[in-house]
Amino acid sequence: MSTMNGKAVLVTGGSRGIGAATALRLAQEGADVAFTYVAGEKRAKEVAARIEAAGRKALPLRADAADAGDASGAVEWAADALGRLDVLVNNAGVGVIAPLDSLALADVDRVLAVNVRGAFLAAQAAAARMGRGGRIITIGSCMTARVPGPGGTLYAMSKAALTGLNRALARELGERGITANIVHPGPVDTDMNPADGPYAADQASLTALGRFGTADEIATAVAFLAGPDAAYVTGTEFSVDGGHAA
Numbered sequence: 001m002s003t004m005n006g007k008a009v010l011v012t013g014g015s016r017g018i019g020a021a022t023a024l025r026l027a028q029e030g031a032d033v034a035f036t037y038v039a040g041e042k043r044a045k046e047v048a049a050r051i052e053a054a055g056r057k058a059l060p061l062r063a064d065a066a067d068a069g070d071a072s073g074a075v076e077w078a079a080d081a082l083g084r085l086d087v088l089v090n091n092a093g094v095g096v097i098a099p100l101d102s103l104a105l106a107d108v109d110r111v112l113a114v115n116v117r118g119a120f121l122a123a124q125a126a127a128a129r130m131g132r133g134g135r136i137i138t139i140g141s142c143m144t145a146r147v148p149g150p151g152g153t154l155y156a157m158s159k160a161a162l163t164g165l166n167r168a169l170a171r172e173l174g175e176r177g178i179t180a181n182i183v184h185p186g187p188v189d190t191d192m193n194p195a196d197g198p199y200a201a202d203q204a205s206l207t208a209l210g211r212f213g214t215a216d217e218i219a220t221a222v223a224f225l226a227g228p229d230a231a232y233v234t235g236t237e238f239s240v241d242g243g244h245a246a
Contacts, residue, residue, distance in 0.1 A: 002030030003227040008082035010075060011035040012065055012122060013092030015044040017190035018139060021215035022089055023058075024050055025223045032057035034078035036092065038064050057082065065092040065118030066110060075125035087226045088126040090119040090138040090162075095192065097151045108154060115158035116165075123169055123180075132177030135226050136169055138162050139218070140237070142186040145245035148206050163237060170235030179234035181225045186241030188213045208243020 009026050013019040014035025023035045024047065033051050037044040037060060044060040051058035059081050063070040079085040094114045096107050123136050130136075141159040143152055162182060169180035187203040189195035195204075195212040204211050221240045224230055239245055 002028075003223075003229075004087075005030035007031040007086040007226075008078070008084045009033045009087040009089065009226070010078040010085060010122075010126070011089040011091055012063075012074065012118070013037065014089075015040050015047055015060070017192065018185065018188060018215045018218045019089075019091040020047045021219040022091060022222045023047055024054070025216070025219040026087070026089075026226060027051040027054045027056040027058070029223055029227065030056070031087070031226075032059075032082050034059035034061060034074075034082060036061050036063040036065070036070075036074050038062065064114075065122070066113040068117065068121060071118040071121040072125040075122050075129065079129040084131075085126055085129045086133065087135040087137065088122060088130075089222060089226075090122055090136065092118060093139065093158075095155050097155060099151055100153050103154055111154050111158050115155075116161045119162060120165060123165065127169070127173055127178065130176075130178050133231070134173075134176075134178035135230075136173070136178065136180040137222055137225050138166055138180075138182045139222075140166075140182045140184040142184050142239065142241040142244040144184060144237075145239070146206075166237070167235050174234060179225075179230070181230075181233060181236045181238055183218060183221050183225070184237060184239045184241055184245075185218045186213055186239075186244040188215060188218060190215060206244055207241065208246045211242060213240060213242055
């Protein structure tokens with residue numbers, strides 16, 4: 001049964017991985033979906049074609065969350081093109097895993113610009129366009145609860161900042177009937193972190209289930225939070241991490 005018929009969604013970073021799986025899942029639930037991408041126009045077109053095959057509108061937009069104008073402008077574009085905006089999925093992110101003493105200022109600026117400032121600006125713009133029942137869903141990381149080894153300082157810091165943003169959004173927007181929640185994935189099989197990669201076995205061993213998750217499993221959690229059954233859920237941290245934090 002479709003739970004989001006007539007809803008308008010924006011997924012940032014929606015051409016691959018968790019973002020693509022989320023865009024497709026929400027389309028299958030009945031939503032029209034706009035999504036952003038930075039590179040990989042071919043992949044973006046493939047995702048758009050699959051959304052349209054599900055009978056929904058697909059609106060891909062090349063936009064870089066590191067650019068302040070793009071971060072908020074993508075929201076305005078999506079709301080204008082779809083006629084409304086009901087759900088924002090703040091998924092766009094970059095990961096720099098490296099020793100602390102090797103991180104350059106450019107690394108810090110890029111990660112914080114995409115993972116933190118971009119998410120804030122998108123949420124700010126979305127809140128201005130949403131009515132009651134709106135949803136802001138942010139993709140965090142299991143590393144906000146447990147950093148299993150060295151090299152994750154910058155990435156963990158950026159994702160931890162999103163937990164504070166999420167709680168504050170829930171408080172600020174609750175009286176308007178808009179919810180805000182954050183999903184923390186564990187190790188997930190994507191192009192950026194494949195389940196057969198050189199560090200995959202170590203990552204899988206840190207979970208209680210002993211395996212990587214799939215992008216579809218994360219998308220399922222997002223679909224729940226975006227749908228009507230989650231109307232009384234806000235300000236939460238929703239871990240889909242295979243027991244990484246257990």
